[in-house]
Amino acid sequence: MGAITEVSDASFQAEVIDASTPVLVDFWAPWCGPCKMVAPVLEEIGSEQGDALKIVKLNIDDNQQTAAQYGVMSIPTLILFKAGQPAKQVVGALPKKRLESELELTAS
Numbered sequence: 001m002g003a004i005t006e007v008s009d010a011s012f013q014a015e016v017i018d019a020s021t022p023v024l025v026d027f028w029a030p031w032c033g034p035c036k037m038v039a040p041v042l043e044e045i046g047s048e049q050g051d052a053l054k055i056v057k058l059n060i061d062d063n064q065q066t067a068a069q070y071g072v073m074s075i076p077t078l079i080l081f082k083a084g085q086p087a088k089q090v091v092g093a094l095p096k097k098r099l100e101s102e103l104e105l106t107a108s
Contacts, residue, residue, distance in 0.1 A: 004039075004046055007056045009063040017084040019054055024103065026057045027067055027077040034093035035076045041096045042078075045105065053105065078103070 007015045007025070016023045026042055028035035046055040060067040060075060070079060070086065080088040080103050090102045099105075 004043060004055045004057055007058050007063075009065045012058070012063075012066050015054075015056055016081050019081070019084075021052065021054050022087075023054045023056060023081045025079045025081065026055065027060050027070075027072045027075055027079070028057055029059060029061050029075055032075050038076050038078075038093040038099075041093075041099060044096060045100065049105065080105075 004026075005015070016025055024042070024045075026035075026038070028039075042055055046053070049055075058066055060072060070077075074091055076091070076093055078090045078099070079086050088103050090099060094102065
């Protein structure tokens, strides 16, 4: 695994809510500079986490319903879903170590 996939309002339920593993959702937009800064960090985390974590991106310009549903006001917003529920949320582009710490992704 490890590859980051795009999700939409239509596929969010199946890809995130119904997922059997934790899912980290990157709420982003193509015009967002900090979103571009966090993308390689997420790819690195995704390859390190493997099958233990699924990472998906949701373009808020094209999928406003889901962004509104989770109260996304600024981007990038990262929300970690566990068992279909939002467990952790981080707003802004953070360095990798801080992001892992905030989301509690470090191996315990």
